[in-house]
Structures are given as structure tokens and as C-alpha cells.
Amino acid sequence: MSCLRVLIGLCLAWAAMSAQALTAPQARAIASGDTDDRIAALNAAAAAGDPGLAKFVQALLDDAVKVTPANVLVVEGDKAVDAATGAPAALPGDAEDVVNNNRMRGALQAAFASLRLLAPEREVRAAAIAELGRQSLEEAQLPLIEKALAAESDAALKAKLGLMRAGLLVSSSDPAKRLDAARELGDSGESAVKALLAERLAPGAEPDDAVRGALIQSLDRVSSRLAWGERLGVVFTGVSLGSILLLVALGLAITYGLMGVINMAHGELMMIGAYATYVVQNLFRAYAPGAFDYYLWAAVPASFLASALVGAVMERGVIRWLYGRPLETLLATWGISLVLMQSVRSLFGAQNVPVENPAWLSGGVAAASNLTLPFNRIAIVAFAFLVLGGVALLIAKTRLGLFVRGVTQNRRMAACMGVNTARIDTYAFSLGAGIAGLAGCALSQVGNVGPDLGQGYIVDSFMVVVLGGVGQLAGTVLAALGLGVLNKLLEGLAGAVLAKIMVLVFIVVFIQKRPQGLFAMKGRSAEA
Numbered sequence: 001m002s003c004l005r006v007l008i009g010l011c012l013a014w015a016a017m018s019a020q021a022l023t024a025p026q027a028r029a030i031a032s033g034d035t036d037d038r039i040a041a042l043n044a045a046a047a048a049g050d051p052g053l054a055k056f057v058q059a060l061l062d063d064a065v066k067v068t069p070a071n072v073l074v075v076e077g078d079k080a081v082d083a084a085t086g087a088p089a090a091l092p093g094d095a096e097d098v099v100n101n102n103r104m105r106g107a108l109q110a111a112f113a114s115l116r117l118l119a120p121e122r123e124v125r126a127a128a129i130a131e132l133g134r135q136s137l138e139e140a141q142l143p144l145i146e147k148a149l150a151a152e153s154d155a156a157l158k159a160k161l162g163l164m165r166a167g168l169l170v171s172s173s174d175p176a177k178r179l180d181a182a183r184e185l186g187d188s189g190e191s192a193v194k195a196l197l198a199e200r201l202a203p204g205a206e207p208d209d210a211v212r213g214a215l216i217q218s219l220d221r222v223s224s225r226l227a228w229g230e231r232l233g234v235v236f237t238g239v240s241l242g243s244i245l246l247l248v249a250l251g252l253a254i255t256y257g258l259m260g261v262i263n264m265a266h267g268e269l270m271m272i273g274a275y276a277t278y279v280v281q282n283l284f285r286a287y288a289p290g291a292f293d294y295y296l297w298a299a300v301p302a303s304f305l306a307s308a309l310v311g312a313v314m315e316r317g318v319i320r321w322l323y324g325r326p327l328e329t330l331l332a333t334w335g336i337s338l339v340l341m342q343s344v345r346s347l348f349g350a351q352n353v354p355v356e357n358p359a360w361l362s363g364g365v366a367a368a369s370n371l372t373l374p375f376n377r378i379a380i381v382a383f384a385f386l387v388l389g390g391v392a393l394l395i396a397k398t399r400l401g402l403f404v405r406g407v408t409q410n411r412r413m414a415a416c417m418g419v420n421t422a423r424i425d426t427y428a429f430s431l432g433a434g435i436a437g438l439a440g441c442a443l444s445q446v447g448n449v450g451p452d453l454g455q456g457y458i459v460d461s462f463m464v465v466v467l468g469g470v471g472q473l474a475g476t477v478l479a480a481l482g483l484g485v486l487n488k489l490l491e492g493l494a495g496a497v498l499a500k501i502m503v504l505v506f507i508v509v510f511i512q513k514r515p516q517g518l519f520a521m522k523g524r525s526a527e528a
Contacts, residue, residue, distance in 0.1 A: 024071060027056060027072040029041035032072075053115060065083065066097055075091065117129070126157060145165045145168065162184065165181075166181040175208045185222070234488050236373060239481060239484060241487060242481035242483065243380055245483060246481065247383075248270060248458075251436040251439070253432075253476045265334070265340060266433075268337045268341060270454045275449065276306040277441045278449055296441075304437050305434070312433075314429070315429040320426075337454075348451075353449050357445055365378070376445045380446065388477060404428045407421050439457075464476060466517060
């Protein structure tokens, strides 16, 4: 029995030593000496895949390693253990701290990431590759990359490792390796690869003409891919801006396009929708924190109802007395906008308030190496077209839509048919105000929410309605998306201020040539 116990003890001791694997000479070579020698020892240990190396590297990064003439110690609180054996050890007074300069710290971080390249979980390996991509790798670390490349089974991660390997070989002393690496780098679409190729093409950096020619060809291919990413980014940003303008202009398409009311408080109705979203967010955070990611589902109807209610009060209290008097309507709604802004300042303060995105709207889709499509922007584009479809169905297919069209086209005839025109006016104006509230709810997910939120969109939204054609939903859609994309394209060429001026000049010239907008009204509506 005693012999069996001894045998079991020996087996356990052997297992512990095998798990530690890092030897005392290796630990000392990594922890002390010249930086080049330390990095070489670190890379050799990492290439061998020593199991105990990760813990030791982490301790070095945490500045928790000390060196004595006898051994290398890892300090854990007020205790110390031997870096090689893991056995407890006394911490002598003459133990010296290990000092890591920036180059050594970068090598430690790269080695720590490389040790995770062989992890069984794909997410861990992907994170390790991303971490290595942010480090300045050296050719001495090539065995680590090649070992991971040989073991990698995922095609996407294998391609990234291959490009990483080529990035190391492009500065090799062997011209043949540099040539192969230069050609392989041409398959990349990364901005970092473009910078690397440009660096290798600097005067005197590449003496071989064949390699230099391959570098030039690869740089052209990478630049072309990046240029397409930038173009797609401009188009997506323009569509995103256009979808916001569409949401804002949809309400105006009803209040101004169908009812003829110049509502200068439309931006403030949008602001009320944004603040309603802010209030709903705070209620969820205070009373239902576990359901916080779903607060937008409650904020959407809340923002619509809040703005629609304010719109109904405006219509019943002021605007109903001003139909057919556009100048008076403009002045009255401008005054109402000032009242609404000051009311919000009194209730919530003059500073912007924070509205947090739900978790499912955070992050984005990597469409290219230099193009990420944010989830919140994608959601706003989808939401804008969803609201557009709802408004189109409401106006064209419902009884309320029939009454709205009848009253706006011929008020007296609609009244003779028994339609309560005053009530329909209130419903229509409230609908336009509620849609403005939905625009505010959407805007709260991409920008600041403050008392002046609507001021930046009211002019653009009027331009969208006028350019698209008064009362024409199809024209509103084309005008919103067209102005959004055009504005972003011009911003890249002339800057934000000149782009706004150029868009305004374009709209003025267009309206001079075609006063009815993109889509002219037809039939009796046009004659009226």
C-alpha cells in the first residue's frame, strides 16, 4: 500500500511538472538580459507552445516578476512562487524588478496573443489574430504565425494569418520570400497593408526591381479595394442621412403637402418625440432594468402619441383659425416652436440629455476592411421605409385616408357629403406631428438629444417636400434619398458648408425650371 502511495505521488508530481513545462533557464532568459535576447527567448518558448508560458507572460505584463541570483519569482500579493516550478519561494530583499521597455512590452503582448492562436474556440483565435494585427510584429515571430497557420481550420482566419505571415516576410532578407509576400499582400483590403506596401516602396527600402514591381502592383490592387470601400461608405452615409430626412419630411408631406400649413414648429415636434424616448428609457432603467434592451418598443408608440397630442392641441388652439393664411400660419408656428423649446429647457435643462442604444443596436456589420455599417443606422433606414409603407397604406387604403384626401382636395364637397372637416383636419395634423415624433425617436439613437434638435432638419425637410412635389409621397422618397446622397458626395469634394450651399443652389435652380417638383399633381388636384 505504501509503495502504491509513493507511485501515485510520483505520477502527480510528474503531471505538475509537465503542465508547468517552462524551465528555469527559459524564465531567466525571458526576464533578464538584452532586449533582443529576451525577445528571441520569448519567441522560442512561444513557438514551442510551453503551457506555463502564458501565465508567466501575463505576470511580466503586470510587472509582477522579480529576479534573484538564484531564480525568477512571480509575485502574487505578499507571496512569491518560482516561475519555472510553481513552488512557493521566499522573496529576498535583494530581488530586482523586471523592467520592460516599449519594444519588450509589445513582444510580450504579441506572444500572449499568439499563445491563444491554437485555442479550440474560434472566438478566442479571432480575438488573438485581431490583437496580433495591432502589434508591430518582427520576423523572429514568424514561427508562431506559421504554426498557427498550419493548424487553423477556419478559412477566414486562415486567410488573415496568411496575410500576417506575408507582412512579416515582405521585409525578409531573402528576395524570393519578399517577392512571394509582395504578391500575396495584393489580395488584402486592409489599410494597414496599404501603409506597409507604401513603406516598402519608400526610396532605398527595396533594392530588388522585381520585388519593387510586385509591390507597386499589389499597392494598386489594395488601393482599389479600399477606394471601393470608401465609395460604398459615402453612399451608405448618404442613404442614412436620406432616411432621416425622409422620416422628418413625411410629417411635412401631410401638414404642408396635403394641408398647406407651413409648420415652423415641425422640428420641435420631432424634438418632443426624442425627449419622449429619453423619458421611456429612464423609466425602463429605473423600474425594469432587466428589460432595458426592449425600451425602444415602448418608446416608438410613446414618441408618436406625445407629438401627436401636442400637434392636436396646436391645430385645435391656433392653426384651425389660420387655414388659407400662410404668412400668419408661419409666424404663429414659429412662435409655438419658441414656446416648445423653452418648455423643454425648463423641464429637462438646456444641456443635451443622454439616450443609450439598446445592446442589439450597438456594433455594426463589417462590409469591408474600411467600412463598417452601424446597426443603429441600418435600423433607421429600415424604420424609415416601414413608416413610409404605413403612411402610404393609411392615406391610400383606409377610411381616414379617404377623408383626408377628400378634405384636402375639396373641403366644401367633403362637408356636403357629411365629413366632419374640422375633425379630419385635427386627425391629419396630429398624424403629421406623430410622424415627426417617430423621426425624433429614430434620431435619438444616432445623435444628441437637446432643445435645439429640430433646428438642424427643418429647412432640409422643407426642401425635400418642395423638391419632391407637394403632396407626393413618391417624390418625397426620391428627394430625401437623392439629397442625402448628393450632400455626402459634395461634402467629400468641397466640405460641409459649401456642400449645403451647393445643394441649396441646385434646388433653387431646379424649382425655377420645374416649379411643381419631381412629381406634379394630376387631375382635379392640380387644377385646384
